[in-house]
Amino acid sequence: MSTPIKVLVVGATGRTGMSVAPFFNTDKGKAVTALTRESSLGKPENQKLKDRGVQVVAADLLGPKERLVDVLTGIDIVISATFWRNLFDQIPLAEAAKEAGVKRFVPCSFMTPSPRGAMRMYDWKDDILAAIQRVYLPWTSIDVGWWSEQVVPSIPSGRTQKYQSPYFEKIPGDGTMPVALTALADIGNYVAKIIVDPRTLNKKVFAYTDVHTYHEVHDLMERLSGEKTARSYVPASEVKQKIDEAEETLSKDPKNDAALMQLFFFQYQNNLGIRGDNTPAKAKIFGYLDFKELYPDVKGETVSELFQKILNGQDKDSLYYLWK
């Protein structure tokens, strides 16, 4: 029997982390540890991880380097799914990982593919990737498109109600742009394939399950539910205006949090519905490897399967509202 691959997950209590961390623990041949802040050890989120059999260790990313190196020594792969406000704390983590001899670092990306210069969130993540490269730490960057759970349309009966959010109730653009979708629960499985594959070392990988326009997604829900979905739109002109407005505010007041949120939100709308960067063809031009080409036999939960499950009330274990 070979030694299990040792994986450490940062941000294991978030949605992406919860898809990844418990998955690895049930996957034979891998041993997973979740890293948490000293002050968060007693939180219920970490208890949930422990209940799912994940070992939880404490160390602060901005704390003493020796402690981090100590925790990382013996770890083969680090997967970071950290909260976006802590993204830059990955830089000391990467430096410690290099020192500890970690073989592969998966920085927190897990978003929609983008070129540099179109989404501030992407640019931050690209700056962090550059910092990882500058210390010569081998890496793999994984993007997963848009969560299928975030395109569940509202229907009059309310059967899809718990997936509704004021942020995603409107369709960005005119609804005709294709969008690559992944169900939250499949991220763990996809990541597990990617991180042990020598072909993906020092590469960006785009993993996704299906590609649909918003109109197709709505048509699908109407067919499966027999109800009429609500379709309203955020036109391209509004998206552009909101981005410009947020940029303008931030240029004068870089710490303005409301403007930063507005920028992030509308740059996502732009990416999804107007530029249409969240598609396999565009991702190739941005330099990504395509998950479906790497693993043609791996299947995830399709949008159709997810919708059917929700309509049947079989979605009790959904990670999407685990912490709600």
Add this chain to the structure above:
Amino acid sequence: MSTPIKVLVVGATGRTGMSVAPFFNTDKGKAVTALTRESSLGKPENQKLKDRGVQVVAADLLGPKERLVDVLTGIDIVISATFWRNLFDQIPLAEAAKEAGVKRFVPCSFMTPSPRGAMRMYDWKDDILAAIQRVYLPWTSIDVGWWSEQVVPSIPSGRTQKYQSPYFEKIPGDGTMPVALTALADIGNYVAKIIVDPRTLNKKVFAYTDVHTYHEVHDLMERLSGEKTARSYVPASEVKQKIDEAEETLSKDPKNDAALMQLFFFQYQNNLGIRGDNTPAKAKIFGYLDFKELYPDVKGETVSELFQKILNGQDKDSLYYLWK
């Protein structure tokens, strides 16, 4: 007989361009055009290209877009080896290339591999690559390491004199860092292999011929010439100080050309002799494909062969001092 691949070269009269453009013209199955400014059509450099059988057409990169689209229509591959001061003029070129249906754009890189954030020149080129990606133009970025002609040591007899330059007379660092080297004349052949290969589409490729430390290069020259080479050094502390000094000046006076030159020069010294980023192993971590893995049978002129040719006086056709 199949239609030849139509290649357009920008910056064909520079050293990299001269390695690339005439090569393609003698390579069966490819038809090459060189793009020059209207005002440069009559220059002797363009006459030399014509003498080598290259078709020369005129259009200004900052001129009317329709004219550029017109020139680019029917072109399969654009290779840019433009002068560094004109790097950002590649953005309108790329936009026109997208409109004209160009299948692959090779932006001007042809330097040493680097991560983002370690060389301003690299960062500029990375910003241009992002602009190419934002208009969804398929691309390949090619780096070729350091020119072998730039590491020819000085010897008392003066037989290597014409390769001496005040810029490269000192060894960066302590001479123990490996450096990937390519003879200028091989760039055309290497580029020709890369640009017709589907494996390199939307990828960075690192092409090089051999890897030596500066000490090995000097030892080699001593063995081949029977003379003692001059070895002097720019220590790491001096490189760091000069970079800091240039950054400081530029932060107050961004248009200070002398400071910019100093920054570029010492960041190259840092890349080559101190960080050691110009090696195949480091390039992999920066995400590059390795030319030798892609084309194990393609051979270039080794440093040893180049030095022997120079010592024998058989280097009359060297591109390195073509325009001197």
